[in-house]
Amino acid sequence: MPAPSMPSMPDTPSAPPSLLQHRGAERRYDSPIVATAASRDGQSLCALTADGEAVLVNCEKLRQSEEWQVVELHEGGICLATDSQPGSFLSGGEDGRVMRLQADGRSEELHKGRGWVDCVASTPGNIAFSVKKDVHLCNAAGDETLKVLPHPSALSGLAFDAKGRRLAASHYNGVSLWFVKSRDAKPRLLEWKGSHIGLIIHPRDEAVVTSMQENELHGWRLPDGHNMRMSGYPRQVRSMSFTPRGRWLATSGADSAILWPFFGGGPMGKPPAEFARLPGLFVTCVAAHPREEILAIGYEDGTLVLAETAGLPDDDTPRLLPLCQGARSGGVARGAISTLAFSAGGEMLMFGTEEGYVGVLDLSAGAQAAPASSPSGSAPV
Amino acid sequence: MTSPSASPSETVSSETSGESGALASAEGKVPVTVLTGFLGAGKTTLLNHILTAEHGRKYAVVVNEFGELGIDNDLVVDADEEVFEMNNGCICCTVRGDLIRVMGRLLRKKDRFDGIIVETTGLADPAPVAQTFFVDETVRDKARLDAVVTVVDAVNGLETLKQQPEAINQIAFADVIILNKCDLASEAQQQAMFRAIRQLNSVAPVHKAVRGDVRLTDVLDRGGFDLNRALANMPAFLEEGEGAHHHAHEPPHDHEHDHDCQAHGCTQDHDHAHDHISDSGISSHSFTLTEPLDEKRFQAWIGLLLQEKGADILRAKGILHFRGEPRRFVFQAVHMMAEGGFLPPAKGGGKGGDETSRLVFIGRHLNGAELQRGFERCVAA
Numbered sequence: 001m002p003a004p005s006m007p008s009m010p011d012t013p014s015a016p017p018s019l020l021q022h023r024g025a026e027r028r029y030d031s032p033i034v035a036t037a038a039s040r041d042g043q044s045l046c047a048l049t050a051d052g053e054a055v056l057v058n059c060e061k062l063r064q065s066e067e068w069q070v071v072e073l074h075e076g077g078i079c080l081a082t083d084s085q086p087g088s089f090l091s092g093g094e095d096g097r098v099m100r101l102q103a104d105g106r107s108e109e110l111h112k113g114r115g116w117v118d119c120v121a122s123t124p125g126n127i128a129f130s131v132k133k134d135v136h137l138c139n140a141a142g143d144e145t146l147k148v149l150p151h152p153s154a155l156s157g158l159a160f161d162a163k164g165r166r167l168a169a170s171h172y173n174g175v176s177l178w179f180v181k182s183r184d185a186k187p188r189l190l191e192w193k194g195s196h197i198g199l200i201i202h203p204r205d206e207a208v209v210t211s212m213q214e215n216e217l218h219g220w221r222l223p224d225g226h227n228m229r230m231s232g233y234p235r236q237v238r239s240m241s242f243t244p245r246g247r248w249l250a251t252s253g254a255d256s257a258i259l260w261p262f263f264g265g266g267p268m269g270k271p272p273a274e275f276a277r278l279p280g281l282f283v284t285c286v287a288a289h290p291r292e293e294i295l296a297i298g299y300e301d302g303t304l305v306l307a308e309t310a311g312l313p314d315d316d317t318p319r320l321l322p323l324c325q326g327a328r329s330g331g332v333a334r335g336a337i338s339t340l341a342f343s344a345g346g347e348m349l350m351f352g353t354e355e356g357y358v359g360v361l362d363l364s365a366g367a368q369a370a371p372a373s374s375p376s377g378s379a380p381v
Numbered sequence: 382m383t384s385p386s387a388s389p390s391e392t393v394s395s396e397t398s399g400e401s402g403a404l405a406s407a408e409g410k411v412p413v414t415v416l417t418g419f420l421g422a423g424k425t426t427l428l429n430h431i432l433t434a435e436h437g438r439k440y441a442v443v444v445n446e447f448g449e450l451g452i453d454n455d456l457v458v459d460a461d462e463e464v465f466e467m468n469n470g471c472i473c474c475t476v477r478g479d480l481i482r483v484m485g486r487l488l489r490k491k492d493r494f495d496g497i498i499v500e501t502t503g504l505a506d507p508a509p510v511a512q513t514f515f516v517d518e519t520v521r522d523k524a525r526l527d528a529v530v531t532v533v534d535a536v537n538g539l540e541t542l543k544q545q546p547e548a549i550n551q552i553a554f555a556d557v558i559i560l561n562k563c564d565l566a567s568e569a570q571q572q573a574m575f576r577a578i579r580q581l582n583s584v585a586p587v588h589k590a591v592r593g594d595v596r597l598t599d600v601l602d603r604g605g606f607d608l609n610r611a612l613a614n615m616p617a618f619l620e621e622g623e624g625a626h627h628h629a630h631e632p633p634h635d636h637e638h639d640h641d642c643q644a645h646g647c648t649q650d651h652d653h654a655h656d657h658i659s660d661s662g663i664s665s666h667s668f669t670l671t672e673p674l675d676e677k678r679f680q681a682w683i684g685l686l687l688q689e690k691g692a693d694i695l696r697a698k699g700i701l702h703f704r705g706e707p708r709r710f711v712f713q714a715v716h717m718m719a720e721g722g723f724l725p726p727a728k729g730g731g732k733g734g735d736e737t738s739r740l741v742f743i744g745r746h747l748n749g750a751e752l753q754r755g756f757e758r759c760v761a762a
Contacts, residue, residue: 076486
């Protein structure tokens, strides 16, 4: 594997230094960033490249990009998730392997097969991954396969519910909901015709939502299985995130962040909030802060902002905090933001882009601003 | 954009998929060659011939069973031929979900190879493959279907056509046909096969081959579906109709290169119909008009035609001249999915016959006379 290229150029000299320059760092790698994840202990963040290299960032050395560790994990990286263990990550690749990566860079192989490992997920008690039509459910150590769960077609999404009792897997024509501990190997089938390409579970287990091939979302209310359909997107929805208590489901797929209300009977019959619109720029990635009513929003030109969702829906002009500017506003041509992850406590934010940039920001109140690199020294916000 | 809206799932909207897309740019798009052909026709032999030839290029290969092939290529991906219906309620609008997933990942790393070759199983219907290039955003944006190449067995081909309707579709769908095993077939067998091919597909060039030893330029970089590149192919596209009139019913004779037997036959050879092929109801109709067309009339006619008869129209292609428009309009469709766009004006005024519009339909139960009348009504008043 070629070594990572030199750290990227800062935003153009004419632009005021961005928050990313003040409170973070970014660096370019040789292939697109396919996923980012945070460890359970809040100490590290990880990004996976399409070539299968993992970029490990210790939150304490976040600004020293030369200290970021690059580990070759796969021949072709596909998916990355938080591990069951407090300080590590799980990844899946085109080489048919599932790997566990420790914060210090050590890795071990948990599974080796022939098919691509498409999805990986974990709770403190279990890990799960999918290969073609099968989901492998394992113990937390990853050394014992508890069940291999068959599905009618290939899997596109995998998620445990908040308590770790159920495992949802999306596929053509719907979602299979498995009880992790059940001896009865039959799933509850949530059916909806069509191709489901991604999956998310409400943090209070009230609903399962999938994104569909056809530029819309489909949802099932979990208590009664009622169907809900959220449509009107100009593009496919590639990114979904629930705000901490599950009030809003934020998504990409439009030229603003789309937020569906999951309260007061919503989302059915209720319009979504549309905000952080940057005219002509599509939102490509969203990530809700794990604790606060704050949403990180990434755009197709590499722009990244934070937006406050606390005042919604009454306040439709939320406070926006630009983190870095993209190519179309004079910033770095880092490509579309492809993945975002907050650290477990929400103090750090990592992003990855289609052109191979990984960036990390320290959002905590006590963070030291960098020595000003321009005479004015003022942050844009 | 239209605002997203949530609604009870009972209301399923029915957006049509037959809109005309913008003129696709060939720049930066990865060419994809789809290799079809019935079991034993020699697909894998041809594939290995392509991969081992001295062309200085790297291809990613998508196959269905990579265990048995022994393909000498470092980027072979196993796929499933997972076909799904689009959710618009139209039975002919099927796409391949596995290809969307596999190509989506391959295309992230498009710098690694110069093209993708998809080898389908012998029983596959090429339509879901081709439609994938119309339907999926990522595939459409990053890849272009270069050509559907169908390998036909010159010895057993006629027998296969009698027994296997899939083989009929494969020929009907082809942009290029390789008549393989010509060393084992008599001249009479080859001629009979050729006539059968011409009845199903009046436009695809037919190349004779022995053990898949085709010239690479005959199968790669055809630009079969690429509107910008169609200009380069247009002379051949037109020539075929005109050439057929000149060459019809002449005895076979050698041309400058003996692999090319496309001029030996008659492109509108309905008299030579063989009953066993007529039973399939598939036929090929091509029409030529020298008068300029009215763009609005054409769009209205073709739109309605695809809506009503799309399920039976396997392929439609056209290069059209509209009144008052110096640029040629290129049009193509698979079932109900269509796209079209204007070509840049021909350099140096182009060659003769620039005013000619030509349109080809390949499909089931098509009424040639009715299609001709409909096309003629598009002539500008």
